[in-house]
Amino acid sequence: MQYVERNPRCIVIGAGVAGIAAAVEATRLGMSVxxxxxxxxxxxxxxxxxxxLTGDELDNGQHVAMGCYQNLRHILRELGTESLxxxxxxxxxxxxxxxxxxxxxxxxxxxxxxxxxHGLFHLRSFSLAERxxxxxxxxxxxxxxxxxxxxxxxxxxxxxxxxxxxRFWEPLVLATLNAPISVADGALLRAVLRRAIFGGGDxxxxxxxxxxxxxxxxxLERWLSERGGSIRLGTRAEELVWLDxxxxxxxxxxxxxxxxxAVIAAVPPKAYVRLLPQRYRSTVAFLAQLETMPIVSVYLWxxxxxxxxxxxxxxxxxAQWVFDRGAFLERSDDQQRQYPGHVEVTISAAHxxxxxxxxxxxxxxxxxxxxxxxxxxNARLLHWRVIKERSATLLLTPKTSRLRLxxxxxxxxxxxxxxxxxxRLPATLESAAASGIAAARAAAQMA
Numbered sequence: 001m002q003y004v005e006r007n008p009r010c011i012v013i014g015a016g017v018a019g020i021a022a023a024v025e026a027t028r029l030g031m032s033v034x035x036x037x038x039x040x041x042x043x044x045x046x047x048x049x050x051x052x053l054t055g056d057e058l059d060n061g062q063h064v065a066m067g068c069y070q071n072l073r074h075i076l077r078e079l080g081t082e083s084l085x086x087x088x089x090x091x092x093x094x095x096x097x098x099x100x101x102x103x104x105x106x107x108x109x110x111x112x113x114x115x116x117x118h119g120l121f122h123l124r125s126f127s128l129a130e131r132x133x134x135x136x137x138x139x140x141x142x143x144x145x146x147x148x149x150x151x152x153x154x155x156x157x158x159x160x161x162x163x164x165x166x167r168f169w170e171p172l173v174l175a176t177l178n179a180p181i182s183v184a185d186g187a188l189l190r191a192v193l194r195r196a197i198f199g200g201g202d203x204x205x206x207x208x209x210x211x212x213x214x215x216x217x218x219x220l221e222r223w224l225s226e227r228g229g230s231i232r233l234g235t236r237a238e239e240l241v242w243l244d245x246x247x248x249x250x251x252x253x254x255x256x257x258x259x260x261x262a263v264i265a266a267v268p269p270k271a272y273v274r275l276l277p278q279r280y281r282s283t284v285a286f287l288a289q290l291e292t293m294p295i296v297s298v299y300l301w302x303x304x305x306x307x308x309x310x311x312x313x314x315x316x317x318x319a320q321w322v323f324d325r326g327a328f329l330e331r332s333d334d335q336q337r338q339y340p341g342h343v344e345v346t347i348s349a350a351h352x353x354x355x356x357x358x359x360x361x362x363x364x365x366x367x368x369x370x371x372x373x374x375x376x377x378n379a380r381l382l383h384w385r386v387i388k389e390r391s392a393t394l395l396l397t398p399k400t401s402r403l404r405l406x407x408x409x410x411x412x413x414x415x416x417x418x419x420x421x422x423x424r425l426p427a428t429l430e431s432a433a434a435s436g437i438a439a440a441r442a443a444a445q446m447a
Contacts, residue, residue: 008447009260016044018417019266021436029444033229038236048212057212067205071433090205094309142193146186154186247413262443266417292391302341358386393427407439
């Protein structure tokens with residue numbers, strides 16, 4: 001006996017970015033979608049919440065996009081929220097160091113590769129010879145074979161000197177791959193360079209959301225409902241429902257059994273393993289052992305405005321990136337008056353830092369900011385919050401990248417999505433969106 005669904009139904013487990021993308025794309029392809037999410041919010045690791053004291057909307061970690069994030073932008077266009085990325089208002093990146101160095105990477109005078117070259121050649125803190133080395137090194141790393149090599153291996157093969165590795169390439173790799181340059185997968189660095197830096201058009205634009213991340217997904221429930229779909233928040237998928245060797249649905253924590261033509265598991269690796277019955281777990285047991293990388297986000301409120309650039313990359317400090325939240329979010333007059341200075345600091349690959357108490361992290365970051373920006377020495381810290389996303393991304397090395405799963409597998413009716421799957425991209429918002437779209441297309445094709 002075979003279970004047949006007249007109107008193809010797709011059940012998506014998990015309402016993170018991958019699950020949202022899968023639900024939207026499956027709907028576009030004519031499937032009736034039921035999106036099941038254990039939490040009472042959507043967005044997963046890309047969500048926002050309101051700070052109780054200040055009323056400011058905070059993300060669970062600062063996320064940015066780039067112009068080349070075409071899969072993410074496709075989903076946001078469907079939901080009507082792409083404008084929140086301000087695609088026509090890209091953000092230049094300032095740089096600052098404890099030694100007093102200041103620089104700005106502003107590649108937006110022209111579109112495409114010419115804009116990138118223009119931005120590189122106006123980095124004043126690098127000599128002309130160093131700027132040429134950076135450009136040649138980037139082109140080299142984007143063209144050469146990177147199979148089995150770390151990002152550091154690739155850049156050394158492209159003859160990048162130690163000072164450029166420390167001041168340019170290491171920050172770039174940490175920001176895009178969330179891993180030290182010595183272990184990060186070189187093939188993913190090549191993907192970043194090809195798509196974001198040398199992709200042409202607006203691919204290199206840095207897009208910082210102009211609202212809390214949850215607003216990107218806010219229309220989802222209505223969008224699905226208008227197209228015959230639904231979301232079940234606060235509902236956990238407890239196990240898969242099988243007919244012979246085919247997955248035909250999920251059993252939920254509410255006692256409901258939802259059946260359909262396809263199930264897309266848009267969940268983290270360990271959760272995916274737990275969903276499978278014992279007879280299938282041995283083939284993917286390695287997923288439960290894969291290492292993850294943390295990201296620490298520090299939100300700080302000061303008693304006066306700080307006059308910082310909107311986005312600053314830091315050299316020579318534990319703190320890596322500083323975002324002036326006031327430059328991107330709407331704040332009421334009361335918020336501006338009571339907490340006029342509001343910044344967020346991001347530290348990627350923050351294993352050691354994540355082990356420290358929150359107040360120690362704040363003290364360290366505050367000292368560093370006051371050292372880099374003299375105007376902050378007299379600023380009084382009024383409030384702070386530390387968010388430790390301990391499993392922000394999978395650690396993708398040349399070895400672990402080969403273990404990433406494709407959307408399809410040997411189990412009929414079951415598909416997999418997530419930024420950790422085989423998208424050939426770093427574990428980013430774009431990778432999550434790409435994986436969800438790929439899984440939905442595979443499911444629709446087989447429905």
